[in-house]
Amino acid sequence: MGSDVSGATSTEATTAPSGALLEVTDLVKHFPIKSGLLFDREVDQVRAVDGISFSVDKGETLGLVGESGSGKSTACRAVLQLLKPTSGSVKFEGQEIAGLGRRELRPLRREMQMIFQDPYASLNPRKRVGQIVGDQLKIQKVASGGELRKRVEGLLDRVGLSPEHYNRFPHEFSGGQRQRIGIARALALEPKLVICDEPVSALDVSIQAQIVNLLDDLQDELRLTYVFVAHDIGVVRHISDRIAVMNQGKIVETGPADQVCEHPRDAYTKKLLAAVPIADPRESAARRAERTAAG
Amino acid sequence: MSATPETAPVSPGTGGGPLLEVDGLRVGFATEDGRVQAVDGVDFQLEPGEVLAIVGESGSGKSVTAQTLIGLTRSPNSHIEGSVKLNGEELTTLSEAQLQKVRGRQIAMIFQDPMTSMNPVYTVGRQIIEAIRAHDSKVGKRDAHRQAIELLEAVGIPDADRRVDAYPHEFSGGMRQRAMIAMGLALEPSILIADEPTTALDVTIQAQILDLIQDLNRSRGLATILITHDLGVVAEVADRVLVMYGGKVVERGTLTDIFYDPQHPYTWGLLGSLTRLDQPRPHRLPQISGAPPSLLNLPSGCAFRPRCPHEFGKCKEVPGLEARLPEDPNHRDRCWLTAEQKRRLREVEGRIGLEEPRG
Structure with missing residues (x-):
C-alpha cells in the first residue's frame, strides 16, 4: 500500500514498554504451495503473515482489523502456537514461546485462551454445556467432581447463562447464547490473555452489543487482556485501546483507537475507513457526493 | 424446460399506481413442532425507481417476505395468505409456469452468498446466457453471448469479454456478486430484490456494490427491495x-423518519447498538436485552414486549401499525406509547437508544 510501509511495519510497534504481557516481533507465517508429480516441490508461498510486530500491555485491548485474507486469523493462531510460526518471536510475560513443544506449552495454555467466530462450529454438538466448559478444568487438573460443577455453574452465571443450562446441548441455544458458552469456556482456566477472533460477526445486531458489553465487563472484573480481531472497525474501535490495521500479511498502521479512526495516516487505513457505511443518511449522502466528485 | 404457451402474459407497467403492492401478506410453515408464522401481515408498496429497505434480525421474516413475492416459499407445508400485486396483477395465485415469466423478466433476485448461488461447473457467461435464453428461446447463442458481455461491462467487470468465459471460482467475492447482479439484470426487470447482498463481502467491496445498486437504481429506474440487518x-x-420484528412490520417510514425520528423502541435499540465511527464512543453500548423471539412461541401482544424496558399494561394487546404523528401519515409504527413519551424515552446519553432494562 503506502510507500512508507517498510518503516511503519515494525519500528513503532517494537518499541514496546517493558510491562507488555504479549510481545510479538517479526512474526512470519508462510504456507508453502506444493506441486509436482512424484515429489512435492515447493513452488511458491502464501505469505499469510509477513513480519508483524506488536505488543499488548496487561489489561489492555489491542484491536486487529483488516479485510478477509489480510492474515488476522493466521496471526492469532501463530501467536497462540496453534500454528507453528515460520519465524519470529512471541514472548508471553517475557518468556519466548515460539518453537516450544506441546508439553512445554501445556501450562501456558491456561494463560492464553481464544474465542472463536462461529459459535455453531466451535462447540462440540455431542457434548453437554457442562462438559464443554468444564473439560479443560479436568484436563489441567484444576478441579473435579462437585467442585468442578460448582465452578462451571459459576462461569455460566457470570456470562449471563443460567446454571440449569449445565446439562443442555449446544443445539438448544441461540447464536448469542452459544457465544456466551464459548466465552465461559475461554474463561474457565482464568487466563490472562484472551484472543477474540471475530467474536461478534456471526451474531445479530442486537446480540452483538450484548456480547461486546459482556466482554467489556469481564475485562474490568477479571483484569483480562484482549486481542480483539474483527473486520468491523466500528466494533473494534469501541472495544479497543489501540488498533493495528493489517493488510496483506503486514501491519500498516498502529495507534490509539480514536486516533487511528479519526486521523488515519496510512493510505490503506484511509480507504478502509472511507468504505465503512455511516448510519446517518445525511452524512453518508454527503460522503457519497464527495466520492462521486472525486472520481 | 418445456414452456407451455401462456395466454395471460404479465403486462408491463400500466402507468400510475405502485409497481408492487403487498397487502396483508402472511406466510406460515407447518413444522414438526407446530406452525411457524414467519410473516404475519405485511403491507407495503414499491414505487418505480425506489429503494425500499427491509431491516430486521434473523427470524424477523424479512427474507421470507422477499422470497414469497416471487413464489419461492411455495411448498406443501407452507401457507400463504394475502395479496402481492405487480402492476395490478395478482402474483400469489399464478401458476408456477406463469410465475416463471415474472421471475427474471419483472422481478430478479440476488442472494447473500454469491459463491453458493452460482453453479461452480459452468462458466459465468454460460449461466448468464442460460438465464437469457431460458426466458426467450428466440435469442441466438451468439447474441446471448454478446449480451452477457455487455451486462458484465454494465456492472463494472473489467475485461468482460475475457471474464465471460471464467468460472465462478476464478472471480473474487465482489466480482461474483457483480456477476449475480448482471445475471439479474439480463432480462431488464423492473424490480431487483437483493437479500443481504453485501453481508458476505469486505467493506471496501461492499461500498462498491452499494454504489452499483444505487447507480442502476438511478440510471435504469430499477426499483430495489434491499433486505439487510x-x-x-x-x-x-x-x-x-x-423495520420487521417477529414476522410483523413494527415501523415504517422514510429514511429520515427512521434515522432521525424513530418511533418504535426496537428501532431505537437497533440504532443505539450501532458502533458508529462518526461519533465519540459511548462508555457502554446501549444494548437490547434478551434475544429475538422464537416464531413458534411468540409472546402475546406486542412481540417486543419481553425485551422492552418501556413495557406497560397496554402492551398485552397487539398494537396496530398506525400513523401516530398527525403531521406524517406515512410514518407508522406498532407501539402504544404516545409520541411525547417516545420523544422523551428514546434519548439515552444524548443519543437515540434503548435504555437499560430495570433490575
Missing part, C-alpha cells in the same frame, strides 16, 4: 425503510 447499509442507499 445493517442500518449502515440502509443509510447509504435506501429511500424508505420497513
